[in-house]
Amino acid sequence: MSAQKSSSTAAVEPERARYRADLLTLNAKPLWERTMVMGPGNDAVPAIWHYRDMRPQLLRAAELVTTEEAERRVLMLENPGLPGSTYILTSVYSGLQIILPGEIARAHRHSTNAMRFILEGGGAYSSVEGERVMMNPGDFVLTPYWTWHDHGHVGSEPVIWLDALDNPVAKFFGAMFRENYAGETQPVTRAPNEAETRYGAHLLPVEMKSGSRSSPLMLYPYDRTRETLLKLSRLGPVDPAQGVKLRYANPASGGYPFPTIAVFIQWLPAGFAGAAYRATDGTVMCCVEGQGSIAFGDRVFQFEKGDVWCCPPWITYRISAASEAIVFSYSDRAAQEALGFWREETLKGNQG
Ligand SMILES: [Fe+2]
Numbered sequence: 001m002s003a004q005k006s007s008s009t010a011a012v013e014p015e016r017a018r019y020r021a022d023l024l025t026l027n028a029k030p031l032w033e034r035t036m037v038m039g040p041g042n043d044a045v046p047a048i049w050h051y052r053d054m055r056p057q058l059l060r061a062a063e064l065v066t067t068e069e070a071e072r073r074v075l076m077l078e079n080p081g082l083p084g085s086t087y088i089l090t091s092v093y094s095g096l097q098i099i100l101p102g103e104i105a106r107a108h109r110h111s112t113n114a115m116r117f118i119l120e121g122g123g124a125y126s127s128v129e130g131e132r133v134m135m136n137p138g139d140f141v142l143t144p145y146w147t148w149h150d151h152g153h154v155g156s157e158p159v160i161w162l163d164a165l166d167n168p169v170a171k172f173f174g175a176m177f178r179e180n181y182a183g184e185t186q187p188v189t190r191a192p193n194e195a196e197t198r199y200g201a202h203l204l205p206v207e208m209k210s211g212s213r214s215s216p217l218m219l220y221p222y223d224r225t226r227e228t229l230l231k232l233s234r235l236g237p238v239d240p241a242q243g244v245k246l247r248y249a250n251p252a253s254g255g256y257p258f259p260t261i262a263v264f265i266q267w268l269p270a271g272f273a274g275a276a277y278r279a280t281d282g283t284v285m286c287c288v289e290g291q292g293s294i295a296f297g298d299r300v301f302q303f304e305k306g307d308v309w310c311c312p313p314w315i316t317y318r319i320s321a322a323s324e325a326i327v328f329s330y331s332d333r334a335a336q337e338a339l340g341f342w343r344e345e346t347l348k349g350n351q352g
Contacts, residue, residue: 051306123155138222
């Protein structure tokens with residue numbers, strides 16, 4: 001039977017080859033010959049950028065390039081598995097930005113959501129839609145989609161932050177728009193901390209009609225986040241894979257701060273050895289305090305304050321802490337949940 005089958009296959013093969021060629025002229029291909037692997041994960045690989053390596057390069061950039069020339073003086077973190085993409089993962093972009101005293105990053109807006117996580121220095125501010133907020137280390141600062149924004153620095157030392165955007169998602173959909181503001185900066189038209197006053201005290205305007213899918217807050221200050229994490233660390237429970245992990249919430253909806261990006265902070269006790277975990281959201285992590293390691297199978301990255309690393313979708317990892325540690329992170333989980341794709345798995349025993 002099998003011999004008969006193979007001889008008939010051989011007989012039909014020239015006709016099949018002609019058929020394939022005919023289909024190609026019609027921009028069509030047979031599904032039954034597709035070799036694409038239909039499974040979770042993609043080409044992104046685990047990678048880490050140590051602050052001790054990146055900080056000197058940012059300071060060199062500050063000597064070599066002005067903000068007038070660069071508009072944003074940023075080193076993009078490109079995943080080694082996605083060469084040429086300029087993306088850290090297939091769904092999120094990451095960069096390290098440095099701004100010097102007196103400099104201005106001119107005003108613009110884009111259809112993509114952006115956020116900053118401040119790593120070092122004080123005296124820099126971010127202006128969004130007429131409100132100016134000062135940024136300090138550990139602060140998570142938002143620039144929601146299509147909002148005018150510029151940055152400046154009235155302090156005395158370089159300020160460095162981690163930039164995150166959902167550019168790959170907008171690019172995927174062909175919905176990337178961008179425009180420059182008429183002037184270098186926008187006027188400050190709102191009171192100091194106005195967004196915090198309106199939306200940051202567990203109270204909302206009765207007739208709130210924002211229309212925005214992003215959080216109305218401009219900044220989630222680190223001192224408050226840290227205090228909450230440490231209080232919760234004493235209350236428990238501690239998740240076996242993630243320690244005490246919280247998500248930043250949009251106070252108007254209870255959802256994520258952005259329609260595409262979910263943002264998290266977690267506390268790990270000294271000596272924590274996390275269970276093996278994987279999820280479909282590609283995650284970027286940044287060590288805020290302490291030291292630890294993250295293991296992807298046999299590949300282990302040691303991390304300390306300021307280091308940034310990525311956990312690609314559905315690749316199993318274990319996070320450990322040598323000392324008490326705090327880790328900031330963000331991922332495409334907001335988009336995946338909205339679309340019904342998101343899954344996670346904590347593996348038992350020595351799996352993964
Ligand atoms: Fe921007």
